[in-house]
Amino acid sequence: MVWELDEACVEALAIGAGILGTGGGGNPYYGKLYVRRLLREGRRVYIVAPEDVPDDALVVSVGGMGAPTIGIERIHRGDEPLAALRALEQYLGQSVTHLVPGEIGGANALRPLAVAALAELPVVDGDGMGRAFPELQMDTFAIYGISATPAALADIEHNIVLFPRLRDAYTLERYARAVTVQMGGAAGFAFPVMSGTELRRVVIPYTISLAVQLGEAVLSARKEHTDPVAAALAVTGGSLLFYGKVIDVERRLSAGFARGTVRLEGLGEDRGSELQIEFQNENLIARRDGQVIATVPDLICLVDQETAEPVTTEVVRYGLRIAVLGIPAPAMLRTPEALAVVGPAAFGYRDVAYHPLPGTYGGDRLAAERSATTQ
Amino acid sequence: MARLGIDVGGTNTDAVLLDRGEVLAWAKHPTTPDVSSGILAAVRDVLGQAPLAPSEISAVMLGTTHFTNAVVQRRDLARSAVIRLGLPATTSIPPLEDWPDDLRDAVAELTVILPGGHQFDGREISPLDWQALKQLAEELRRRGVDTAAVTAVFSPAIPTHENAVAEFLTAHVPGLRVTCSREIGRIGLLERENAAALNAALVPLAERTVRAFQQALSRLGLEAPLYLSQNDGTLMTAEFAARYPVLTFASGPTNSMRGAAVLSGLSDAIVLDVGGTTTDGGALVNGFPREASFAVVIGGVRTNFRMPDVVSIGLGGGSLVGPDGSTVGPQSVGYRLSSEALVFGGSRLTASDIAVAARRARFGDPSRVAHLPTELVRQALATIDQRLAELVDSLKTTPGAVPVIVVGGGSVLVPDHLEGASEVIRPPHAAVANAIGAAIAQVSGEIDRIVSLEGQTREAALAAARADACRAAVAAGADPASVTVVELEEIPIAYLPSNAVRIRVKAVGDLRGG
Numbered sequence: 001m002v003w004e005l006d007e008a009c010v011e012a013l014a015i016g017a018g019i020l021g022t023g024g025g026g027n028p029y030y031g032k033l034y035v036r037r038l039l040r041e042g043r044r045v046y047i048v049a050p051e052d053v054p055d056d057a058l059v060v061s062v063g064g065m066g067a068p069t070i071g072i073e074r075i076h077r078g079d080e081p082l083a084a085l086r087a088l089e090q091y092l093g094q095s096v097t098h099l100v101p102g103e104i105g106g107a108n109a110l111r112p113l114a115v116a117a118l119a120e121l122p123v124v125d126g127d128g129m130g131r132a133f134p135e136l137q138m139d140t141f142a143i144y145g146i147s148a149t150p151a152a153l154a155d156i157e158h159n160i161v162l163f164p165r166l167r168d169a170y171t172l173e174r175y176a177r178a179v180t181v182q183m184g185g186a187a188g189f190a191f192p193v194m195s196g197t198e199l200r201r202v203v204i205p206y207t208i209s210l211a212v213q214l215g216e217a218v219l220s221a222r223k224e225h226t227d228p229v230a231a232a233l234a235v236t237g238g239s240l241l242f243y244g245k246v247i248d249v250e251r252r253l254s255a256g257f258a259r260g261t262v263r264l265e266g267l268g269e270d271r272g273s274e275l276q277i278e279f280q281n282e283n284l285i286a287r288r289d290g291q292v293i294a295t296v297p298d299l300i301c302l303v304d305q306e307t308a309e310p311v312t313t314e315v316v317r318y319g320l321r322i323a324v325l326g327i328p329a330p331a332m333l334r335t336p337e338a339l340a341v342v343g344p345a346a347f348g349y350r351d352v353a354y355h356p357l358p359g360t361y362g363g364d365r366l367a368a369e370r371s372a373t374t375q
Numbered sequence: 376m377a378r379l380g381i382d383v384g385g386t387n388t389d390a391v392l393l394d395r396g397e398v399l400a401w402a403k404h405p406t407t408p409d410v411s412s413g414i415l416a417a418v419r420d421v422l423g424q425a426p427l428a429p430s431e432i433s434a435v436m437l438g439t440t441h442f443t444n445a446v447v448q449r450r451d452l453a454r455s456a457v458i459r460l461g462l463p464a465t466t467s468i469p470p471l472e473d474w475p476d477d478l479r480d481a482v483a484e485l486t487v488i489l490p491g492g493h494q495f496d497g498r499e500i501s502p503l504d505w506q507a508l509k510q511l512a513e514e515l516r517r518r519g520v521d522t523a524a525v526t527a528v529f530s531p532a533i534p535t536h537e538n539a540v541a542e543f544l545t546a547h548v549p550g551l552r553v554t555c556s557r558e559i560g561r562i563g564l565l566e567r568e569n570a571a572a573l574n575a576a577l578v579p580l581a582e583r584t585v586r587a588f589q590q591a592l593s594r595l596g597l598e599a600p601l602y603l604s605q606n607d608g609t610l611m612t613a614e615f616a617a618r619y620p621v622l623t624f625a626s627g628p629t630n631s632m633r634g635a636a637v638l639s640g641l642s643d644a645i646v647l648d649v650g651g652t653t654t655d656g657g658a659l660v661n662g663f664p665r666e667a668s669f670a671v672v673i674g675g676v677r678t679n680f681r682m683p684d685v686v687s688i689g690l691g692g693g694s695l696v697g698p699d700g701s702t703v704g705p706q707s708v709g710y711r712l713s714s715e716a717l718v719f720g721g722s723r724l725t726a727s728d729i730a731v732a733a734r735r736a737r738f739g740d741p742s743r744v745a746h747l748p749t750e751l752v753r754q755a756l757a758t759i760d761q762r763l764a765e766l767v768d769s770l771k772t773t774p775g776a777v778p779v780i781v782v783g784g785g786s787v788l789v790p791d792h793l794e795g796a797s798e799v800i801r802p803p804h805a806a807v808a809n810a811i812g813a814a815i816a817q818v819s820g821e822i823d824r825i826v827s828l829e830g831q832t833r834e835a836a837l838a839a840a841r842a843d844a845c846r847a848a849v850a851a852g853a854d855p856a857s858v859t860v861v862e863l864e865e866i867p868i869a870y871l872p873s874n875a876v877r878i879r880v881k882a883v884g885d886l887r888g889g
Contacts, residue, residue, distance in 0.1 A: 030565075034467040069825070069866070069877055070495055073564045074528050078467030114467070156464040156500070184464075184494040185875075245769065251866070258866075267769075314866065319658065319665060319684065321769060 001052060001370075002122070005045040005113065010035050012215030013208070017109035018310040019218075019232060019325075020211055022299045024281035025106015025132030026068035027312070034078055035113045043117040047125045048098065049370070050205050057196035059098040059124060060085060061141065062115045063108040065153075065176060066186030068314070071107065074156075080188025081115045083154035087162055088190045091150055100124040100199065102139055104207040105132030105282075111188075126203035130330035130363055131299050134281045136176070137169035138342050140332050141192050144202040148172040151191030155183035163191075204330045206366040210235070214362070218308045228308035229323045236362040238327035241286055241294055242275040243268050243305060246320045262302070262316055264324070275324060277302070279313045284347050286324065295349070297334065297342040298357045299327035330361040376433035377425075379597070380814025381417065382630060382807070383410060383439040389810040390417035392425050392432075396637060396815065400424035401807045410441060410584065411591040418595055429596040434886060438604035438630045438813040441584060442577050442620040446674040449477060454484040455575040456520050458511070459568060460491025460527035460536050464500055470526075470568055475675035482576040484520050487511065491536040492528030495825045495875060500528055503536060505543075512547040520548070522578045524571035526556035528564060532824040552578050558619055561823040562877065566679035573676060574621035581620035585613050602886070606680050608633045608663055608812070609819035609883055612852065624673055625682045630812030632657050632664040632683060635780045637815045638802030644778040645770050645796075647763070649785035651693040652707040656766045657685045659780075661861055686769060690762050692785030694726040700754030703729075703762070717743045726788055729755040736787035756790075764794035771795065782808050819883040820847025820858075828874040837865070837878065844880035853884030 005013075014032035017025070039045070053059065062081040064071070089096055099119075101112045104127040116123045128139030142148060148169040153161045153176055161179050166172045172191070180187045194202070214235045221231035233239060244264035251260035259280045266273040278285045283300035286293050294300050302311040305321045316322075333342055334356060344352040360368075377394040388406045392399040402420035407413040414437075422429065445451050457470040470486040471479050489508065490501040515523065523544060527536040534557045541553040554575045560567030589601055603616035604626040611622060635646045642662035648655045658665040664683035671680045689705025693712040696703050703726050708715040715721035717728040718739025724747075730736040732744040732752045767779055776797035781789045782805035791799050804811065822844045826836045845858045862881040 030468060033472050037468070037472065067875075069562070073562050074461070074492070074494070074500070075465040075564055076467045077464050184496075184498075184500070245771075319770065 001049040003047050005047055007036055007039055009212050010039065010113070012212045012219060013109060014215065015218050016211030016214035017104060017106060019214060019301050019303060019308070020104055020130070020299065021106035021132045021282070021310060021312065022301050023279055023283040023313040024134065025103060025108065026071060028107050028110050030071060030075060031107050031110025031114065034076070035110055035117065038114060038117040045113050045116045046122045047208055048122045050124055050126050050200050050203050053098055053124055053196040053199055055195065055197045057097045057199070058094055059100050059194050059196060059199045060088060060096045060190050061100050061102040061112070061128060061192060062188070062190045063102050063111045064186060065136070065189050066180045068107065070185035074184060074186065076186070077156045078114060079118055080154045080156065080158070081111060081190055082118050082188070083158040083160065084152040084188050084190035085115065085119065087152040087154065087160040088150060088193065091152070091162055091164065092193065096121065098122055098124055098196070100203060101127040101208070102136070102141070103127060103129045103132055104211055105129060109208075109211055123208070124199060124203060125208045126205045127207045128202070128204065130204040130207055130333060130361060131297070132282050133342060136173050140202050140204055140338070141194065142169035143338050143341050146192045146194050146198060146202055148192055150193060151176065151189065153179050153183065153187045153189050155187050159183070204332050204363060206370070207363045209366055210363040222307060229303060229305065229325070232303065232308050233325060236325070236327045237359040237365055238299070238301075238325045239357065239359065240323060241300070241326040242266065242273070242288065242324040243270050244275060244322060246316060246318055246322060249316055249318065258313060260313065262313075264322060267321065277324070280347060281313060283313065285344065285349060285352060286326070292352055294326045294357055295344045295352055295354055296347060297329035297338065299325070299329065301325040301327060326357045328357045328359045328361050331364050377427060377431055378814045379418065379421070379432050379435045379599070380810040380812070381414060381435065381437045382627070382809035382813055383414065383437065383441060384627065384809065385440055385444065388413035388417045389807045390421045391804070391807050391810040391814055392421045392427065393811065393814045398804045398811070399427065401804060401810070403807065409587070411587045414588065414591050415595065418592070422595065430598070432597060432599045434599050435592060435597060435601045436604065436610060436813040436816055437588060437601060438626045438809060439623055440627055442581060443624050443673065445577060445580055446573055449481050449674070451580040452481050452576040453522050453579045454520065455482060455572065456484055456515055456523040457486040457568070457572045457575070458523060458525045458540065459488045460503070460525065460540060461564075462488055462490040462501060464492070464528060465564065468565060471572060473565070473677060474569070478675060482572065484518060485514065491540070492530070493533040493536070495529060496827055497533060503539060508540065508543055509547070512544055515544070515548045515551060521550050522552045522554070522575045524554040524556065524568070524575035526564065526568040526571050529562070529825075530555070530557040531560070531562050531567075552618070554578065554619070559621060560679045561879065562825070563679045566677050569676045570621050570678040570680065573673070573678070574619055577620040578618065582617045585617040589613060602816070604630055604813045604816055606682070607819060607881070608816060610816045610852075610886065624678075624680055625671065627809060628655070628657070628683045628685055629664055630809045630816070631782070632659060632812070633662070633815065634808030634810070634812030635659070635782050635802065635805070636662050637811060638804060638808060639778075639780045639800045641778055641780065641800070644780050645767050646780045646782065647766070647789060649781065649783040649788055650691045651712055651785060652689065652691045652709050653687045654690050654763070654766065654785070655685050655687050656770050657683050658770045663861065686766060688762060688766050690726065690759065690788070692725065692727045692788060696724045696726060696729060696755050700751045701758055703755055703758045726755070726759060727785070729759070730787045735790065759788055760790055760793065763789060767793065767795045781805075817883045817885055818848060818851045818853045819881055820844050820849070820851055820853070821879070821881045822847065823877070823879045825875055825877045828876060833876070836876070837863070840878045840880045841882070844882040848882040848884050852887055854887045855884070858882050858884035
């Protein structure tokens with residue numbers, strides 16, 4: 001199945017990607033404006049279902065890495081990931097046939113679409129995280145054995161750094177992060193490279209569709225004055241973990257990550273309880289009155305209680321009235337291999353066990369629906 | 376020495392004379408289309424009331440929504456040039472990309488992105504292109520453009536490129552007024568550039584308006600310096616305001632809350648402004664309104680102004696009461712209260728009628744509500760009290776009871792004992808809280824920068840930022856002895872291992888000689 005992305009989809013996708021950012025991932029607003037402009041200029045973006053990608057396709061993930069705070073000031077040139085992609089093609093001596101987002105949560109949901117518009121390449125309906133994560137070994141491409149290299153980074157001057165071979169994604173994370181600082185704090189990337197067959201094995205399917213549907217549900221609930229939070233939960237397969245008011249935010253810097261804690265005091269049915277959320281760029285653990293009720297890789301999303309507008313860890317502050325959504329992680333993130341990389345222990349919470357939230361991740365539900373209709 | 380505070384709102388122009396925090400006189404007059412006549416009338420009124428010579432007034436502080444309204448109504452805007460320095464970066468989103476078409480058409484004579492700007496670590500993104508700037512100057516002269524906005528990447532931290540381009544264009548384009556973005560905004564290029572572009576479009580209007588303000592005052596024999604209120608509740612000189620009118624945006628609600636703080640003598644409290652149709656609530660923290668955390672949209676344009684975090688509910692003096700008293704509002708008789716409420720001889724049961732029946736207030740004719748069933752009055756009061764208590768609770772930043780300051784025409788609705796409130800305070804002169812907020816305003820200095828903690832300690836970086844903010848406050852007119860740091864925000868730069876941190880510091884102090 002192939003469908004064309006229009007302006008309304010981009011608008012909805014930006015909202016869905018913001019919520020799936022689980023507190024981090026960068027603001028999709030900037031990417032949205034860029035993709036919207038490219039569409040208005042007559043460029044087109046096509047989305048392809050994973051099962052319709054040919055076995056021998058050459059698929060590459062593209063996007064941006066670096067600090068969102070840099071990205072809101074030194075706005076992207078826009079084609080940095082395309083320059084990285086071209087360098088990678090030159091190194092491989094082959095042309096790329098499909099693009100795939102690395103991360104559907106936050107800014108990186110939009111950037112592959114801009115590259116697709118510029119390069120006239122289709123984008124696979126899926127991604128490597130189903131949400132946002134802080135480090136690049138945390139995508140399913142790396143978890144399920146796709147080689148991290150060759151990999152390319154490009155800056156605003158189209159300076160290219162190519163990594164022909166590194167040991168693994170952890171090593172690439174360290175090297176690429178150091179290069180990104182030298183590139184002014186933000187860079188475009190193209191990696192990893194995989195075949196169509198490999199893609200189907202490792203991709204979290206239908207997450208572009210999920211983000212679009214999530215955004216559409218929220219927008220239409222706002223328009224019809226129904227409950228946008230309930231609409232978001234219905235599409236994502238999540239449940240309402242808590243409703244309350246932020247009473248404390250504590251942030252600290254460690255090794256390049258914004259770590260911290262948000263405390264909420266319950267309102268409505270949650271009055272008398274307190275929820276504590278620990279984050280490292282993204283929300284990691286939710287404790288209700290001291291008891292762990294949700295952990296990574298399940299999605300803990302803070303949204304404005306009335307509009308379902310995502311509230312990121314950078315803007316969360318005293319007094320905001322917030323609905324905390326608990327969305328079950330994609331099945332691909334719940335395997336033992338995945339939990340070793342994205343479970344609580346991987347973020348330093350060795351004493352916290354992962355108890356999966358009930359329900360089915362919205363993208364997995366879409367995949368099941370698709371396969372039921374095709375069989 | 377006394378201070379004169381003036382608030383020019385959409386409906387009323389208020390004036391208040393203040394001597395060391397004490398209200399000597401106040402007046403409320405309709406705002407006039409030319410603005411000046413309304414100011415003259417209100418100021419004449421207060422000067423007539425007080426045994427005070429104009430020469431005894433040390434400073435005049437004016438808050439106005441005039442420039443916000445010009446943007447919202449798309450009137451009196453000048454066509455300007457919007458210049459961004461950032462090539463080869465930033466091209467993915469050109470200037471004014473997300474503006475409403477009608478406003479962009481009204482304002483943008485020319486938009487351009489040129490080389491320049493800096494990286495977060497202080498390196499140049501690219502050097503300025505003097506050839507391109509010469510051509511730009513030529514183009515501006517040819518088109519007769521007389522106002523421009525310049526925005527360079529990371530100018531809040533490193534202003535050199537913005538300054539150099541402003542200087543060059545001012546020297547080469549006769550009559551050109553240049554707005555530098557770093558004077559207006561914080562980090563966040565698009566929002567700062569938007570604010571700078573709005574400002575450039577307002578400069579010719581601001582020059583005319585500020586001149587008219589000054590002429591009106593001097594006709595009254597007032598020679599004291601004129602200051603205008605900014606959105607953060609502090610002051611700028613009239614000369615600066617003529618160049619940076621956009622900084623007056625959102626000063627109204629800020630002044631009102633600052634006024635409530637001074638009138639009550641409290642610096643940490645909840646403020647409820649009860650009107651005819653709605654009640655607006657906000658929180659005072661250290662004497663200043665708590666700011667909203669989301670980008671503020673003005674006239675359809677995203678800016679990085681911080682607005683007071685105000686929550687409105689549909690409950691006011693004119694709110695209609697349901698048959699059994701279980702609902703009060705959001706429907707309201709609004710300004711027709713004085714003819715439609717029962718106590719004023721009308722036929723609609725309003726929240727004010729309930730307040731009179733319950734003896735919370737005495738106005739109108741109480742005999743007209745004497746027939747109301749006790750149960751109905753009791754239920755309606757309970758509904759009102761519960762909605763107010765919920766509003767107070769939603770505004771609180773800490774558990775526990777807090778003082779609640781009540782202002783506005785519908786303030787009789789608020790009971791003396793409100794759940795969640797440690798006390799309910801009804802300051803005198805609450806009707807002119809805006810003008811009082813303007814009169815007591817201080818001056819501020821602010822810095823916003825990203826610093827690397829490689830090669831310096833966090834303490835040293837913070838100390839340098841604090842000192843620079845204090846210096847900026849003194850440069851803006853503050854008495855050095857009174858300057859203190861009121862806000863310090865330290866935000867780690869996520870996803871970068873370079874130990875970079877964004878530091879934002881605001882210092883305020885009393886006006887020198889005020």
